[in-house]
Amino acid sequence: MMGSHQEKINITSLIRSAEKFKREGKYSEAAKQYLLIQEQAFQTANQQWKIIALHGLGTIHTCLGNYKIAIEYHSQQLNISRSIDTSLETAVALTSLGYNYYFIENFKDASSYQDSSRNIVRRIDSKEASKIEAKALNYLGLIHSKLTKYEVADFLYDQSINIMKKLISDVEFKKNKLNISKVESEKTKLTFNENNIDFCSWVESDANKLDFKKNDIDIEFNNDIVELLYDFYAISINLTINKREFNQDNILLLEQEIAIKLQELxxxxxxxxxxxxxxxxxxxxxxxxxxxxxxxxxxxxxxxxxxxxxxxxxxxxxxxxxxxxxxxxxxxxYEDFPESQEIEENSCESIKKEIDVVLLTATDIELLKVLQLLKPYPRKQNIQRVYSESATYHLGKFGAYKTVVTRCRIGSINNNEATLAVEQVLRKWNPKAIIMVGIACGRDPTKQKIGDVLIASEIQPYESQRVGKETINRNIPKSSNKTLLDRFDCVHDWKSKSIDGMFCNPPEVGSILSGEKLIDNPEFKAELFEQFPEAIGGEMEGAALCAASERVGTAWILVKSISDWGDGKKHNKHQPLAAGAAASFVHYVLSQKTILNGIQKPRGE
Incomplete structure (x- = not known):
């Protein structure tokens, strides 16, 4: 039995209210509207209205995460649709069922339902059929993305997007048939850009001016705009997420494309x-x-x-x-620090004679990345941890060598605290070599990359200066140990990736600036590198390293990786990648068992 004209108007009004509540997340209010439709359907024995009610209630349960209940509603929707032989309604039910089977990870049935839906709508030439096919392709994209078949998913999303673009572009022609003189002149001249979502901004802009509530255009046209844009953006967000999952190593793409697109959406x-x-x-x-x-x-x-x-x-x-x-x-x-076992300081006396290397870090993330590569001594379950005076030491094997890892305070030679802390470490453990590992600012983003490793051939302190007619640096650069520099400079087969997912440049050897001031100002940075044109990067702890090492007589070298450009845009988001690259490179070098041959402990032990 079909409803009267007034009943049809009431049902249409209920559907619009329900869809609006659903978009707003007011699911209980939306459900009330669908229950009223269901009640009206039973009173009039209207099967079409039953289908609408069952579909609406099913989609609400999908939104609430009640996927099995949603499947029950959509199964009833499918049975009624088939009983009255309505192809489009059958296809809608199949698409909805497939969507819910995706959520319970029954991907075989999920794909089968979407394929069945597409087989129906591809034989029908109508706007509604195209919308259903776009949704089915979108849901198939979700399935393949979940299965990490990102390229297949991307192809499916693109097909879905192209259908939606065609549907939205048709709005322009429909719009021309309506009397919308207020916003007609310039908007109809626009053509859509197939590479982004801006092409439909004119539709969205017009809809905003009308606030989806005013009556100066046909209400059906207004609702059509909303539905098309909603579906288009829903597909666009899935496409964007798929690209993100496929390009997780390409941080530059994530920053400059994926994040911006999600913000727009x-x-x-x-x-x-x-x-x-x-x-x-x-x-x-x-x-x-x-x-x-x-x-x-x-x-x-x-x-x-x-x-x-x-x-x-x-x-x-x-x-x-x-x-x-x-x-x-x-x-x-940032990440979990590896487990370590605390031991008494007096139990380390026998170990001290065996220590080959001290690895020095200045920040938590630098310490973490080094400790993640430190292994326990033979026959020890965990790396060992020793508290001595104001310092904490971690003992284990780093590559082929027995190593002590510690963290000193950030500072420089004029601060004296860092210098004294480094000297204390050296006199306590008496290693063959001390290596500072961590992060630095780079000089030139056009020639260097985030994650590039810098090896100091020398440390150039820049703090002690006389300013008159010209600025003169009074600090003489300190050269790294020649043997260590040769060992680190001769590595050619180590690689790591930058934020763009591509390999970094080979490790670069050169002069590195060191001082108390954090380089994070473009003018200050430009002045420094103009004064020291041979420098390849800058940091804050190297001056203390070389000053203390020269006092004690320990071989030293500094290895750091670029985490920023010192250009006033400093942040910590690239520090884990850079700290990890520096630690990985040093670990690779120290994995060669004879790399320290020719280097003696300062007291001849």
Whole structure:
């Protein structure tokens, strides 16, 4: 039985209200509308309205994470659709079923349902059929992305996007048939850009001016715009996430393309009033910044996403809370430090004679990356930890050598504290060599990369200067130990990757600047490198290293990796990559069993 004209108007109104509530994340309100539709359907025996109600209730349970309940609703929807032989409704039900089977990780059935849906709609030439096929392709993309078949997923998403572009471009022609003189003149001249989402901004702009509520254009046209844009952005976000997962090593791409695209999408969903999708885009933005290593920005976006969904009991709320806990832990320690066993200082006397190398770090992340490569001594379960005076020492094997790893305070020769701390380390352990490992600022981003390893042929202190008509540096550069420099300079087969996913440049040997001032000002940096044109980078601890080593007579060298450019945009997000590269390179060199041949302990032991 078909409903009367007034009943049809009421059902249409209920559907629009339900879809609006659903976009806003007001699922209980949306469910009430669908239950009213279901009640009307039973009263009039209208099978089409039953299908609408079952579909709506099923999608709400999908949003709430109740996938098995959603499958029950969509199965009923499919049975009724088949019983009255409605192809489009059957295809919609199949697509919805496949989507829910994806969430319970039954990928075989998920794919089968989407394929069945596509087989139906490809025989139908209509806008609705095209929309269903775009969704089916989108959901197939999700499946292949989950299975790490990123290139297949990318192809499917592109097909889905192209269908949506065609549907949205048709809006222009429909728009010309309506009387919208206020915004007609310039907007209709625009053509869409197939490389981004800007091509439909004119549609979105017009819709914003009308606030989706005004009555000066046909309401059906207005709702059509919203639905098309919503679907288009939903597919776009899946495409963007797929690219992110496929390019996790390419930090430059993540920063300059993926993060920007997700930010655009979050704003687009906001303008549509699609707050759940907006929060998902922001959550994905947080995950992207976590991959980049920018913990502070990741946490900011995660909190922003959580603030939107905090009142909603949906899976995204739990995911936000989980990510915040991970970020809090990462913020404190970046990663887990390896387990170590505390031992008494007096038990180290016999070990001291066997120590070959001291590795010196200045920050927590530098210490972490070195300790992750330090192995326990033979017949020891863990690396050993010793507290002595104000220092903490970690004992183990680094490559082929028995090694002590420690962290000193950041400072330089004029501070004296770092110099004294280094001297204390050397006199306590009396190693053959001391190597400073960590991060530095690079000189030239056009010739160097984040993660490039710099080997100091000399340390050039820059603090002690006389300023008159000209600036004269009074500190003489200190040369690294020639044998160590030769060993480190002769490595040609070690490689690491930069933030763009490509290999870094080979380790570079040259003069490295060292001083108390943090180089993070473009003018200050330009002045320094103009005064020392031979320098390849700058840092803060090297002056103390060479001053203390010369006092004691220990062979020394400094190996650091570029984490920033000292250009006023300093942040910590590349520090883990750079610190890891420097530690890896030193470990590679020290894995050669005869690398320290020819180097003696300062007291001839």
């Amino acid at each position: 979050s704003l687009s969903f906001n303008r549509l009033g699609a707050f759940v999708q907006e929060s998902n885009a922001i959550y994905q933005l947080a995950k992207t910044h976590k991959i980049i290593g920018d913990v502070d920005t990741a946490k900011k976006y995660c909190m922003q996403s959580l603030s939107i969904v905090n009142e909603l009991n949906i899976p995204l709320k739990n995911e936000c809370n989980k990510l915040i806990k991970k970020l809090d832990a990462q913020y404190q320690t």
